[in-house]
Amino acid sequence: MVIEYVGQNIRQVVADMREKRYAQEGIGSSYLFRVDHDTIIDATKCGNLARFINHCCTPNCYAKVITIEAQKKIVIYSKQPIGVNEEITYDYKFPIEDTKIPCLCRTESCRGTLN
Numbered sequence: 224m225v226i227e228y229v230g231q232n233i234r235q236v237v238a239d240m241r242e243k244r245y246a247q248e249g250i251g252s253s254y255l256f257r258v259d260h261d262t263i264i265d266a267t268k269c270g271n272l273a274r275f276i277n278h279c280c281t282p283n284c285y286a287k288v289i290t291i292e293a294q295k296k297i298v299i300y301s302k303q304p305i306g307v308n309e310e311i312t313y314d315y316k317f318p319i320e321d322t323k324i325p326c327l328c329r330t331e332s333c334r335g336t337l338n
């Protein structure tokens with residue numbers, strides 16, 4: 224385990240409203256992480272260092288939803304040994320959408336977009 228992705232647990236309706244509000248406020252990056260069909264963790268204004276981990280098409284970590292005492296949590300695990308000063312990354316696994324978000328990971332196997 225590397226770190227838990229911490230934030231406020233919110234429902235889809237609230238996530239939709241916040242996403243629009245954040246865009247209006249000029250908050251460029253969204254830190255909304257889907258746990259399951261009904262629940263999203265919002266780390267935009269209340270989170271930890273996990274929200275700053277970048278996407279990579281060839282990551283050294285992965286995100287997994289685990290359940291502890293009936294509460295779902297997102298935890299970042301390492302896939303391999305990670306060296307000192309090596310950037311921690313994971314695949315965001317965004318759903319495919321028409322409006323593409325370019326990927327900046329610059330790895331040989333980069334897919335070109337996050338979604």
Ligand SMILES: [Zn+2]
Nearest residue numbers: 280326328333
């Ligand atoms: Zn990439």
